[in-house]
Amino acid sequence: MVYLDNNASTKPAPEVVEAVCRVLAGPYGNPSSAHTPGKEAKAIIEEARFEVARLIGAVPEEIFFTSGGTESNNIAIFGAVGETGREKKHVIASLIEHPAITNPLEYLKKAGVAITYLPVDRNGLVNPEALKEALTENTVLVTIMHANNETGVLQPIRELASIARGKGVLFHTDAAQSVGKTPVNVERLGVDMLSLAGHKFHAPKGVGALYIRKCMQGKIKNRVLFGAGHERGMRPGTENTPGIAGLAMACRIAQGVEQTAEKTEHLRDFLLAFLKDAIAGIAVNGAGAVRLPNTLNVRIPGADASELVLALADSVAFSAGSACHEGGKSASKVLKAMGLTDDEAFCSVRISLSRYTTREELKEAVALLQKTVLQAGQGRSGQGSCP
Numbered sequence: 001m002v003y004l005d006n007n008a009s010t011k012p013a014p015e016v017v018e019a020v021c022r023v024l025a026g027p028y029g030n031p032s033s034a035h036t037p038g039k040e041a042k043a044i045i046e047e048a049r050f051e052v053a054r055l056i057g058a059v060p061e062e063i064f065f066t067s068g069g070t071e072s073n074n075i076a077i078f079g080a081v082g083e084t085g086r087e088k089k090h091v092i093a094s095l096i097e098h099p100a101i102t103n104p105l106e107y108l109k110k111a112g113v114a115i116t117y118l119p120v121d122r123n124g125l126v127n128p129e130a131l132k133e134a135l136t137e138n139t140v141l142v143t144i145m146h147a148n149n150e151t152g153v154l155q156p157i158r159e160l161a162s163i164a165r166g167k168g169v170l171f172h173t174d175a176a177q178s179v180g181k182t183p184v185n186v187e188r189l190g191v192d193m194l195s196l197a198g199h200k201f202h203a204p205k206g207v208g209a210l211y212i213r214k215c216m217q218g219k220i221k222n223r224v225l226f227g228a229g230h231e232r233g234m235r236p237g238t239e240n241t242p243g244i245a246g247l248a249m250a251c252r253i254a255q256g257v258e259q260t261a262e263k264t265e266h267l268r269d270f271l272l273a274f275l276k277d278a279i280a281g282i283a284v285n286g287a288g289a290v291r292l293p294n295t296l297n298v299r300i301p302g303a304d305a306s307e308l309v310l311a312l313a314d315s316v317a318f319s320a321g322s323a324c325h326e327g328g329k330s331a332s333k334v335l336k337a338m339g340l341t342d343d344e345a346f347c348s349v350r351i352s353l354s355r356y357t358t359r360e361e362l363k364e365a366v367a368l369l370q371k372t373v374l375q376a377g378q379g380r381s382g383q384g385s386c387p
């Protein structure tokens, strides 16, 4: 099996597995307890907080552990918007956000909050001028993702955040896809809040963190979960100590993110060249933008991407630019927002690499893709054309 779906989830690093197992089999006290086993567990969490903070250029008190990207996004959004119904409130996002952003926003919309979704251009980029125009005196939050999960396109977060914060508006970024794959620094990005997800960079599933700038913490209150005062009241629930230890190890490994990025970028360039040699008419979605080094989203003329994913399900793991459901297929909202036609989206595939991917695996994957595309093309005699 060649695994090329690292934007969906990644293989836990061996060092991470070891760290998780060590904690799972070891200090099992409740980190909130005053006795020694509790203190041991607490020490693991505080060490981990230091590691997460170090990776993204924050200080430990700015890190709150959560169950992952979805929960971090929900806490950030509901926390920033606060009470709904009385005063008029407005939130700005982009049209290409993950459902972990758009679904909380759609919920708030029903509660009377105005939501503006900024468009993106053919390269998948938000125009900072559009943000300037969309801000109103009622805007309480701007949330724009750092890297897109489908195309890997990186938004100009520094510029966008400075526009919002210049007007006194909180700025959040969903960095679930970028942390661990490319350098991420909250000071350089200039954001107030940032979400990260462990399983996107070789930590276990079900653990992540929310960064909240120290001076903004007074403005944020968890309105999603209610419970005891864990994580200084920001995230109730006994901490997932083994998962957090795994996240810390993944962050320690990700200190070498520059080398990882360089390696995956070389591999991605090799993959694209190899694909172009094997299959005619390959085109990159988001080609004109700065993208995550590990992500390649390409159109394969004449291919049905979701059929390709199924045909190769036992040999190559990757994703399609469309989703199959009862009654048919729908094109990726992200690709549609970039102006692609349904046909272009239907023939688009996302291939995402990791620090563990090898050239040999890519060669094998391309050979299998080529064979399947050719076979399917003959079988479908010209159907599903992809310009």
Ligand SMILES: Cc1ncc(COP(=O)(O)O)c(C=O)c1O
Pocket: 007, 008, 067, 068, 069, 070, 071, 098, 100, 145, 147, 148, 149, 174, 176, 177, 197, 198, 199, 206, 208
């Ligand atoms: C951009 C983005 N945000 C949020 C999430 C959700 O993260 P999690 O699976 O940790 O809840 C994902 C996962 O696919 C994602 O790609």
